[in-house]
Amino acid sequence: MKTGGSLSIWFFVGVSLAVNGAVILATGLYELSSPPEHAVVLRNLHANIWWGALLFVLGLYFSIRYSPARERARLAGNS
Amino acid sequence: MNPALLLLSSSTLVHLSPVDLVIIVFYFALVLAIGLYLKEQANTGEDFFMAGREMTAWVAGLAFLSANLGSLELMGWAGNSYKYGILAAHWYWIGAIPAMLFLALVMMPFYHICKTHSVPGYLKLRFGPGAQAISSVSFAFMTVLMSGINMYAMAVVMKVVLGWDLNFSILISSITVAIYVALGGLRSAIFNEVLQFFLIWAGALLIPILGLIEAGGWDGMKAKIFQNLSEMHVANPGAYTHAWSTLGHFSDNPMGINWVGIVFGLGAVISMGYWTTDFLVVQRVLAAKDLRSAKLAPIIGAAFKMMVPFIVILPGLLGLALLRDPQGHLLRLVPADLAWSPAGQAQGLHGYDEVLPLMLARYCGPGLLGLGITALVAGFMSGMAGNVSAFTTVWTYDIYGALINKNASDESKVKMGRWVTIIGVVISIGTAYLVMNAQSIMDYVQELFSFFIAPLFGTVILGMLWKRATPAGGWAGLLAGTLSSVGMYTWVKLDHSAVRYVALSMDAQDQAQNMFRALWCCSICVIVTVVVSYLTRPKPDSELKDLVYGLTPLPPEEHVSMFHSPLFWGAVVAVAFIVLQIIFW
Numbered sequence: 151m152k153t154g155g156s157l158s159i160w161f162f163v164g165v166s167l168a169v170n171g172a173v174i175l176a177t178g179l180y181e182l183s184s185p186p187e188h189a190v191v192l193r194n195l196h197a198n199i200w201w202g203a204l205l206f207v208l209g210l211y212f213s214i215r216y217s218p219a220r221e222r223a224r225l226a227g228n229s
Numbered sequence: 230m231n232p233a234l235l236l237l238s239s240s241t242l243v244h245l246s247p248v249d250l251v252i253i254v255f256y257f258a259l260v261l262a263i264g265l266y267l268k269e270q271a272n273t274g275e276d277f278f279m280a281g282r283e284m285t286a287w288v289a290g291l292a293f294l295s296a297n298l299g300s301l302e303l304m305g306w307a308g309n310s311y312k313y314g315i316l317a318a319h320w321y322w323i324g325a326i327p328a329m330l331f332l333a334l335v336m337m338p339f340y341h342i343c344k345t346h347s348v349p350g351y352l353k354l355r356f357g358p359g360a361q362a363i364s365s366v367s368f369a370f371m372t373v374l375m376s377g378i379n380m381y382a383m384a385v386v387m388k389v390v391l392g393w394d395l396n397f398s399i400l401i402s403s404i405t406v407a408i409y410v411a412l413g414g415l416r417s418a419i420f421n422e423v424l425q426f427f428l429i430w431a432g433a434l435l436i437p438i439l440g441l442i443e444a445g446g447w448d449g450m451k452a453k454i455f456q457n458l459s460e461m462h463v464a465n466p467g468a469y470t471h472a473w474s475t476l477g478h479f480s481d482n483p484m485g486i487n488w489v490g491i492v493f494g495l496g497a498v499i500s501m502g503y504w505t506t507d508f509l510v511v512q513r514v515l516a517a518k519d520l521r522s523a524k525l526a527p528i529i530g531a532a533f534k535m536m537v538p539f540i541v542i543l544p545g546l547l548g549l550a551l552l553r554d555p556q557g558h559l560l561r562l563v564p565a566d567l568a569w570s571p572a573g574q575a576q577g578l579h580g581y582d583e584v585l586p587l588m589l590a591r592y593c594g595p596g597l598l599g600l601g602i603t604a605l606v607a608g609f610m611s612g613m614a615g616n617v618s619a620f621t622t623v624w625t626y627d628i629y630g631a632l633i634n635k636n637a638s639d640e641s642k643v644k645m646g647r648w649v650t651i652i653g654v655v656i657s658i659g660t661a662y663l664v665m666n667a668q669s670i671m672d673y674v675q676e677l678f679s680f681f682i683a684p685l686f687g688t689v690i691l692g693m694l695w696k697r698a699t700p701a702g703g704w705a706g707l708l709a710g711t712l713s714s715v716g717m718y719t720w721v722k723l724d725h726s727a728v729r730y731v732a733l734s735m736d737a738q739d740q741a742q743n744m745f746r747a748l749w750c751c752s753i754c755v756i757v758t759v760v761v762s763y764l765t766r767p768k769p770d771s772e773l774k775d776l777v778y779g780l781t782p783l784p785p786e787e788h789v790s791m792f793h794s795p796l797f798w799g800a801v802v803a804v805a806f807i808v809l810q811i812i813f814w
Contacts (some may be wrong), residue, residue: 159267159288161418164425166259170252170431170600177248177596188244190594198597201435213324
């Protein structure tokens with residue numbers, strides 16, 4: 151898939167999801183020990199922990215699967 | 230402006246934490262980095278305006294959908310679902326899926342084979358420069374105007390929701406879009422649209438999930454909506470959760486529409502016009518690398534489009550079921566002009582369009598809130614980038630290249646494209662400030678824009694499927710359809726009782742009027758095109774090769790497995806679409 155040099159769009163998507171997921175997950179874990187002043191509805195479900203973890207894992211998968219090194223190797227294999 | 234100043238006053242809807250700001254700033258940094266990275270790959274006209282025509286089906290399909298998810302789509306349709314109930318989902322189902330499949334399986338081969346750069350470019354090949362001029366000038370004008378109007382609308386929402394300064398929102402978002410589109414052209418716009426697609430889902434999907442948990446599932450939500458609307462003495466409270474069963478008569482549903490308006494006005498005209506001829510979305514599919522990808526892209530877009538109601542319509546319905554004020558009373562949202570007026574603000578009223586941010590604030594704490602706001606900003610920016618990149622292409626190829634400098638070199642077109650991107654953004658900013666001083670313009674132009682595409686669909690579809698359509702017929706039909714849409718709109722504005730003629734019922738609300746007006750102006754376009762065509766000399770068949778059905782040798786279908794066949798996936802999407810209609814009947 152040649153969609154713009156050795157960096158695939160899916161790599162950017164992966165980085166974005168991984169960074170956002172990590173920040174949200176870390177915030178959720180921090181809130182376990184320091185609950186926020188204004189609690190949101192259904193706070194007991196700790197959505198920021200599992201949603202952040204999900205985004206992080208998904209982002210990590212995309213980042214590795216479409217990493218620049220792998221893309222360069224794939225493009226070299228195709229040419 | 231210091232980011233700390235963006236932290237909110239107590240009167241705003243949500244309060245951002247430093248973690249939220251980190252997520253938002255990271256998003257802006259990433260989209261600019263993508264633009265810078267792609268600059269080196271936008272050196273020729275094909276690269277800059279058509280992304281090299283090398284996009285895969287997935288990339289083109291997601292960008293095709295994301296360009297439409299922009300502007301006020303997310304908050305606007307969530308607000309519409311609060312106002313009209315599940316009827317708003319028709320704009321994602323019958324108002325999109327059949328048209329997207331039609332584009333994929335019937336129209337895409339013509340666009341792809343004639344190698345046009347734009348929809349006005351196709352009209353030039355088929356009907357001559359007259360139809361191209363009407364289409365390109367009206368499209369360029371309306372696109373840049375719409376971009377500014379949406380920019381202003383975004384800034385207003387950001388002010389109400391976050392307390393951000395209007396000038397700050399307008400400048401930051403427009404400068405960012407100008408930089409990444411001017412640097413990387415359509416490829417950069419498409420890359421960012423795919424990124425924005427994921428961010429929109431990541432930021433918005435949690436709301437319906439948590440909302441359904443709180444409401445006790447779909448049945449619990451329906452029961453709560455029925456109870457709340459009954460308490461508020463709303464007529465037909467059960468109609469808010471049924472998509473088709475209340476469309477027998479205008480007065481049986483909150484939109485004041487019947488099935489004729491939905492099926493023919495929305496499904497057959499407005500939707501077909503938008504998804505098959507609006508260059509803003511079609512440009513993304515034209516960038517596909519081959520015909521099979523070009524056919525698969527709208528099908529992939531359609532599959533995801535069917536699911537968008539989950540993050541747009543469902544939060545609106547959940548708002549009807551769950552939102553209460555701090556005292557525990559039912560929270561009743563009101564029209565935006567009332568909510569955002571000084572009196573409305575003093576009473577703490579909220580507009581329909583605020584239902585999504587209200588639900589976001591209900592469930593999302595630090596971090597998640599930043600992601601949700603990023604999703605909204607990403608939606609606005611993808612829509613704006615779509616408008617700007619489409620405007621740039623139509624200006625460069627269909628106005629500058631066709632009318633001003635017919636011998637322009639490829640290099641000068643790219644240079645022109647970069648400058649026009651910036652000029653387009655500057656004009657958009659000017660438009661944003663124009664509507665700031667005359668807000669009624671905003672409503673008028675947004676509605677009128679949707680009417681221009683209804684006659685355009687009539688012209689394009691006759692051009693593709695009927696070889697007897699002549700250049701004079703195409704030009705006259707397009708002009709008559711466009712003028713009649715403006716005429717009907719003006720008639721109703723001057724004399725509201727005309728609604729009974731234009732929309733067949735005085736019960737018809739704004740959306741219902743739009744559907745019927747589109748139906749009539751498209752019909753007028755078709756009738757005028759047919760009559761004038763029979764009165765004028767047709768083009769010889771040799772000049773219509775690759776432009777008209779029956780005279781275009783379509784390449785044989787590739788021998789691919791069933792799971793790679795556009796026809797197979799088109800059928801899967803069609804079946805899923807029908808099942809959804811039955812479930813939510």
